[in-house]
Amino acid sequence: MSNVTTHSFTNCGAQAVALAERVATQLREAIAARGTAVIAVSGGSTPKDFFARLSREALDWAKVAITLVDERWVPDTDERSNAKLVETTLLQDAARAARFVPLYTGAPTPEAGLAEAGARIAALPAPFDVVVLGMGEDGHTASFFPGGDHLAAALDPHGTAKVLPMHAPGAGEPRITLTLPVLLDTRALYLLVSGEKKRDLLADVRLGLADAKNHPVRAVVQQDRVPLAVYWCP
Numbered sequence: 001m002s003n004v005t006t007h008s009f010t011n012c013g014a015q016a017v018a019l020a021e022r023v024a025t026q027l028r029e030a031i032a033a034r035g036t037a038v039i040a041v042s043g044g045s046t047p048k049d050f051f052a053r054l055s056r057e058a059l060d061w062a063k064v065a066i067t068l069v070d071e072r073w074v075p076d077t078d079e080r081s082n083a084k085l086v087e088t089t090l091l092q093d094a095a096r097a098a099r100f101v102p103l104y105t106g107a108p109t110p111e112a113g114l115a116e117a118g119a120r121i122a123a124l125p126a127p128f129d130v131v132v133l134g135m136g137e138d139g140h141t142a143s144f145f146p147g148g149d150h151l152a153a154a155l156d157p158h159g160t161a162k163v164l165p166m167h168a169p170g171a172g173e174p175r176i177t178l179t180l181p182v183l184l185d186t187r188a189l190y191l192l193v194s195g196e197k198k199r200d201l202l203a204d205v206r207l208g209l210a211d212a213k214n215h216p217v218r219a220v221v222q223q224d225r226v227p228l229a230v231y232w233c234p
């Protein structure tokens with residue numbers, strides 16, 4: 001039986017609304033059950049509308065911790081910073097009261113910042129309540145890049161590292177990423193994607209036509225640890 005469900009939308013605004021409503025419900029349920037909620041989100045360009053919608057959801061944001069599934073190792077003033085994206089689109093409106101846990105530490109390299117970033121993630125309650133991943137057209141998700149220098153370790157389902165550095169030809173800048181076991185240790189897992197190229201790539205991955213080394217997103221699609229809900233729009 002497939003572990004993946006796909007929700008397709010005719011426009012990306014509807015996708016953002018539907019996912020924001022779903023995630024907000026799960027955050028409310030987490031707060032009701034445990035007093036706090038933890039969500040890890042991706043960066044890049046795709047989640048902007050979703051973040052804007054989610055930021056306006058009525059819930060007790062002061063009880064929510066938000067972190068990133070991966071980060072480009074640049075200061076949060078840099079246009080490429082995933083933290084900057086979260087700060088300017090998600091940590092707004094009602095969600096301004098949430099606690100943001102960044103991965104970038106200000107250290108000169110991800111290797112130098114690894115212990116601090118790992119400690120920040122280890123201090124969060126586990127399992128996470130919600131993880132929202134994205135995907136690049138090259139098949140990367142989080143910072144699991146094809147050709148990445150720590151890809152095998154990051155995808156190791158039995159690995160014990162919470163975070164790892166990543167350098168890869170297609171990555172642009174050095175990265176830090178939550179590892180696969182951390183990302184799959186969640187009550188709800190989403191993959192937010194848009195465009196026909198990504199839809200077709202995901203179809204190949206689901207059919208087993210793409211391998212995890214060249215299309216690392218396969219590691220979250222072909223796993224049986226947690227159901228994956230794909231939200232797609234054109």
Ligand SMILES: O=C1O[C@H](COP(=O)(O)O)[C@@H](O)[C@H](O)[C@H]1O
Nearest residue numbers: 042043044045046134135136142
């Ligand atoms: O570099 C990154 O890219 C992916 C996909 O980004 P998009 O611009 O194609 O939406 C993103 O999921 C990841 O968090 C980010 O660091």
